[in-house]
Amino acid sequence: MGTDIKAGIHTVTIAGGPLAFPCGKDDTILSGGLRAGIGLPHECLSGGCGKCYFDLAGGAVEDIWLEAKGLSPRARERGRRLACQSRPLGDCTIKLRPDPALAPPIRPxxxxxxxxxxxxxxxxxxxxxxxxxxxxxxxxxxxxxxxxxxxxxxxxxxxxxxxxxxxxxxxxxxxxxxxxxxxxxxxxxxxxxxxxxxxxGNAYLRTDTGRDIICIAGGSGLSPIISIARAAVADDELLEHRRITVFYGGRGPDDLCTTTFWQENRRLHTHAECHVAISDPTAAGAADWTGHRGFIHEIVQKVLASADMPNFDYYLCGPAPMVEALVELLETGASVPRGQIHYDSFF
Ligand SMILES: Cc1cc2nc3c(=O)[nH]c(=O)nc-3n(C[C@H](O)[C@H](O)[C@H](O)COP(=O)(O)OP(=O)(O)OC[C@H]3O[C@@H](n4cnc5c(N)ncnc54)[C@H](O)[C@@H]3O)c2cc1C
Ligand code: FES
The missing domain is CATH 2.40.30.10 (Translation factors)
Structure with missing residues (x-):
């Protein structure tokens, strides 16, 4: 498969192996690879996490966002690039190690x-x-x-x-x-x-582990957590053996909007325990707040203090510093195996 000039499609080959995939003119190297079903390393597709880096072994690519923070200036100087921010300018060869576990479960x-x-x-x-x-x-x-x-x-x-x-x-x-x-x-x-x-995204609900589900979100991280909780409570088989607990943190009471979803969905109301917390005592309405106070990782630690933490599946979503604090708490502090922690950091 070579360059198809009419369709603007180039062939990207992964050095040292048999894998190659087509990349359309509007595709980055990462989206082209994932569309072809290849497990290229990635997380955010937004230039923030740095997990999609590669070295160019042949051909030329266009860097579509030079300011992306996922690469240090030093790595850039050494010629390293981000697959989610690189478009091929012709056929090219890249050096990276695909991971079959990261192949998309549904082709984007x-x-x-x-x-x-x-x-x-x-x-x-x-x-x-x-x-x-x-x-x-x-x-x-x-x-x-x-x-x-x-x-x-x-x-x-x-x-x-x-x-x-x-x-x-x-x-x-x-x-x-x-x-x-x-x-x-x-x-x-x-x-x-x-x-x-x-x-x-790789932080999707795993339905077949048999472990209880802990969802933790901060700020805008609510969106995927609502989807995961909705799916879990809709699954009668899953509910037979697994409990669902959601933690959600915002600055003040005005930031917390879980009530809307819990009121609208009877099954969330009856099957998913929800803990909400505020972190800023000066936020509007904070003086009258009677619920949890503190950063969400502190609330998780408090509520789960006597629970068997290594035996749950965790889904974390929100700002990168919150996710980092939680991963540290779960992995180092509570010995939760890495494979049971699924997260998306919002860069
Ligand atoms: C996996 C993931 C899931 C997310 N899900 C949600 C969600 O459900 N709800 C929610 O509110 N937020 C979510 N976010 C955050 C969201 O993507 C935006 O970062 C946020 O809305 C701020 O965007 P903005 O354009 O207003 O701010 P800006 O400061 O203008 O842009 C913020 C982000 O946009 C990207 N960006 C900016 N300029 C460029 C450029 N020139 N080229 C390429 N990229 C650029 C970068 O990722 C940057 O960090 C998610 C982020 C990630 C990584
Ligand atoms: S996937 Fe490219 S920087 Fe995150």
Whole structure:
């Protein structure tokens, strides 16, 4: 398979092995590889985690976001690149080690989509629903990349609903002050067009382990956790043997919007225990707050103090520092095996 000039498709070969895949003109090396079903190392697809780095062994690539923080300036100087921020300019050869465990369980695809509804959940926090042709196929906990009109680069948002035949993709999004993507998203009119690419992500619900499920989210990390909790409580077989506990932290009471979902979904109400916490004593309404106070990793530690922590599956989502603190607490502090901790850091 060589360059198909008409279709703008180039062949990317992984050095030292038989693997090669086609990469379309709008694809990065990472999205091209994942579309072909190859387990290229990755996590965020947003230039933040650095897990998709590779060395170029032949050919040329275009770096589409030079400021991406996932690579240090030193690594860049040495010629290292991020597969999620590199587009091939012709056929090329790359050096990296694929991991079959990271092959996408559902092949990601790009599709046009339209905003069909938006509802505010809390100040600066809204649920957006998009409609796209065909069924919406994804696993609970996965995310999609949205190309928003007039915004440079794609933004990752995790689905909050469940896979469905209607082509409906829902996301809970927190508005970031000064953020280009969320600024655009929160101003979009119903009917506005975007491009939706997905599903991506490895922090999806594992249904067959037999272990109880602990979901922990901070701020905008709520979206995938709602999807995971919704899927778990909808599964009668899973509920027979497994308990579901959700922890959710925000700065103040205004940031916490789990109540909406728990009120709307009877099964969440009866089958998923929910602990919410605020971390900022100066936030509006904090003086009257009677629930947990502190950072969410502290609350997890307190609530699970007498539990058999190494024997649960953990799903973590939210800002990178929160996820790092939790991974440290679980792995080092509580001896939870790495394979039982699934997370997405929001860069
Ligand atoms: C796996 C994952 C899942 C996420 N899920 C959610 C979710 O469900 N809900 C939610 O509220 N947030 C989520 N986020 C965060 C979200 O993707 C955005 O970072 C956040 O909304 C802020 O975007 P912004 O454009 O407003 O801010 P900005 O500060 O303008 O941009 C923030 C991010 O956008 C990307 N970016 C910026 N400029 C460029 C560029 N030129 N080229 C390429 N990329 C660029 C970078 O990742 C950057 O960190 C998720 C992030 C990740 C990695
Ligand atoms: S997957 Fe490329 S930096 Fe995270």
């Amino acid at each position: 695809a790009r599709r046009p989509a339209r905003l069909v509804s938006r509802r505010m959940l809390a100040p600066g926090m809204a649920e957006f629903a998009f409609a796209a042709e065909g069924a919406a196929r994804f696993l609970p906990g996965q995310f999609a990349l949205l190309q928003l009109p007039g915004v440079a680069g794609r933004r990752a948002y995790s689905m909050s609903n469940l896979a469905n035949e209607d082509g409906r993709w829902e996301f809970v999004v927190r508005r970031v002050p000064g953020g280009a993507g969320t600024g655009r998203l929160f101003e979009m009119e119903e009917g506005a067009a975007v491009e939706l690419d997905g599903p991506y």
